Amino acid sequence: MAHHNPHAALPVPYVTKLGEPIKAGQTLSIKGNFNSDANRVEVNLLEGAAQIDPGQAALHLNLRFDEKKIVMNSFVSGAWGKEERESLPYKPGDPFELRIRINFLQIKGDCTLDTVHWGGRFYQIPWETAFPDGHLKAGQRITLYGIPKGERWNLDLLGKGGDILFHFNPRFKEKHIVRNSCKGGVWNKEEREGPFPFEKERGFNLTIENEPYSIQLFVNDERVGTFAHRTENPDHDYIGMRVDGNIEVTNIDF
Numbered sequence: 511m512a513h514h515n516p517h518a519a520l521p522v523p524y525v526t527k528l529g530e531p532i533k534a535g536q537t538l539s540i541k542g543n544f545n546s547d548a549n550r551v552e553v554n555l556l557e558g559a560a561q562i563d564p565g566q567a568a569l570h571l572n573l574r575f576d577e578k579k580i581v582m583n584s585f586v587s588g589a590w591g592k593e594e595r596e597s598l599p600y601k602p603g604d605p606f607e608l609r610i611r612i613n614f615l616q617i618k619g620d621c622t623l624d625t626v627h628w629g630g631r632f633y634q635i636p637w638e639t640a641f642p643d644g645h646l647k648a649g650q651r652i653t654l655y656g657i658p659k660g661e662r663w664n665l666d667l668l669g670k671g672g673d674i675l676f677h678f679n680p681r682f683k684e685k686h687i688v689r690n691s692c693k694g695g696v697w698n699k700e701e702r703e704g705p706f707p708f709e710k711e712r713g714f715n716l717t718i719e720n721e722p723y724s725i726q727l728f729v730n731d732e733r734v735g736t737f738a739h740r741t742e743n744p745d746h747d748y749i750g751m752r753v754d755g756n757i758e759v760t761n762i763d764f
Contacts, residue, residue, distance in 0.1 A: 519622055519623065519624065520623040520625075521623075521759065522617060522618060522619070522621060522622065522623055522625065523616065523617065523618035523686065523696050524615075524616070524617045524618070524623055524626065525560045525614060525615070525616045525617075526558055526614070526615050526626065527560070527568060527614055528614065528615060534755075535678065536760075536761075537609050537610070537627070537655065537760035537761055538608075538609065538610040538615070538626075538627075538657065539608070539609050539626075539627045539713075539760075539761075540553065540606075540607070540608040540609075540610070540623070540625070540626050540627075540665055541549070541605075541606070541608075541623075541624045541625045541626075542605070542606060542621050542622050542623040542624050542625075543603070543604070543605045543606065543621060543624070544573075544575075544600060544601075544602055544603060544604050544605075544606060544621050545602060545603070545621055545622070546602050547602060547620065548574055548575050548577055548602040548603075548605040548619070548620035548621060548654055548704070549574075549619075549620055550572060550573065550574050550575065550576070550619050550620065551572075551573040551617075551618075551619035551620055551621050552570065552571065552572050552573075552616070552617065552618050552619050553569075553570075553571040553608065553610070553615075553616070553617050554567045554571070554614075554615070554616040554617075555568045555614075555615060556568070556570040556614035556615070556616055557612070557614070558685070560614045560616065560617070560620060562585050562616075563588070565614065566584075566585055566586050566587070566699065567583075567584055567585040568584060568586075569582070569584060569610070569726065570582065570583045570584060570585060571608075571610070573600065573619075574598065574599070575598065575600075575602055575620075576676065577598075578597065578598045579591055579597065580595065580596045580597070580598050580600055580711040581594070581595055582594040582595075583598075585613055588687050597665045598736070600723070602620075606621075607713060607730075609655075609657075609713045612761045625647065627761075633753070633759035633760075633762070634639065635753060635754060635755070635757060635758075635759065636752060636753065636754040637652065637752065637753045637754075637759065638668075638678050638751070638752040638753075639750055640749060640750040641748070641749060641750055641751070641764065644749060645745070645746050645747075645749055646660065646667065646720050646748035646749075646751075647676070647720065647745050647746075648720055648721065648744065648745045649719075649720065649721070649764040650719075650720050650724055650764075651717055651719040651720070652717070652718045652751065652762065652763070652764055653714065653715055653716065653717045653718075653720060653762070653763040654717075654718075654753070654759065654761075654762050655713065655714070655715050655759070655760045655761040655762070655763075656714060656715075656716070656753075656757050656758060656759045656760060657711060657712070657713050657714075657757065658680070658682070658708050658709070658710050658711070658712070658714075658756065658757055659710070659711070659756045659757060659758055660682075660755070660757075661681065661682050661755055661756060662679065662680070662681050662682070662754025662755050663679075663680060663753070663754065663755030663756050663757035664677060664678060664679040664680075664753070664754055664755050665678045665716070665718075665751065665752070665753050666724055666751065666752045666753075666754075667718070667725075667748045667750075667751055668748070668749060668750040668751060668752060669693075669741060669747050669748065669749060670747075670749060671694075672695075673691075673693045673694070673708075673738070674690075674691055674692040674693075674741075675693075675740060675741050675747060676689070676691060676737060677689065677690045677692065677720070677738075678716075678727070680706070680708050682708070682710060683722055684724070685706045686702045686706060686725075687702070687704060687706060687734065687735065688700050688701070688702055689696075689701040689702075689735065689737045691740040691741075693740075700742065701735075701737065703735070704734050704735040705734055707729045707730060707732065710731070713760070714729055714730055715729070715730060715731070716728070716729050717729075717731075718737060720744060720745075720748065722744070723739065724736045724737055724738045724739060725737040725739065735749060
């Protein structure tokens, strides 16, 4: 898994060697901003060399603002393949996040870069795990990367005895994020206030921070809510998590 400092801009053109092949279920995530005078931006997944020629491009992604098109192609054995074209959903100046076994990654053109991340695995839904240290301690965070695929999904922080100490449940028909807890099989009072930043089939990242008095919630780095702890010892009681529902999970960072 490769991470680059999200607080420092990366150079463009940007080239990095991937330490190992990208495996099934892993995702490459690129975040940045298109320049206000952007004309074209390329993302190339390369093999054999850090340039398209003399290397090969398993994927050549060319965002053409002058044509308002995304052009996709490959360059193999010294020849370009057949182009595929789609409408370009961005305009100059927009922030962007692109989620896409290649040896090199190359990005060049009229943009600035904030982060480049690749990693992850295949997550079979429902997916459940204990926390690496046995607990989600005060000051620790979880970041989930995913794509909503239907009307509902949920992330639960689990306690002992099957209790759900925190239930995070975006509901598309209602346009609400429902937060709650369930102890001894009994659901408690729901909380629904706050924005609804999710879109079906659009990738997002959700960060959950365990603070001394509450859980802080961020979607795409914007705060969406706070949930006061409903357990006596929040530094110890959160022992695992579960993800279920209509969602494709691409990565989870602890």
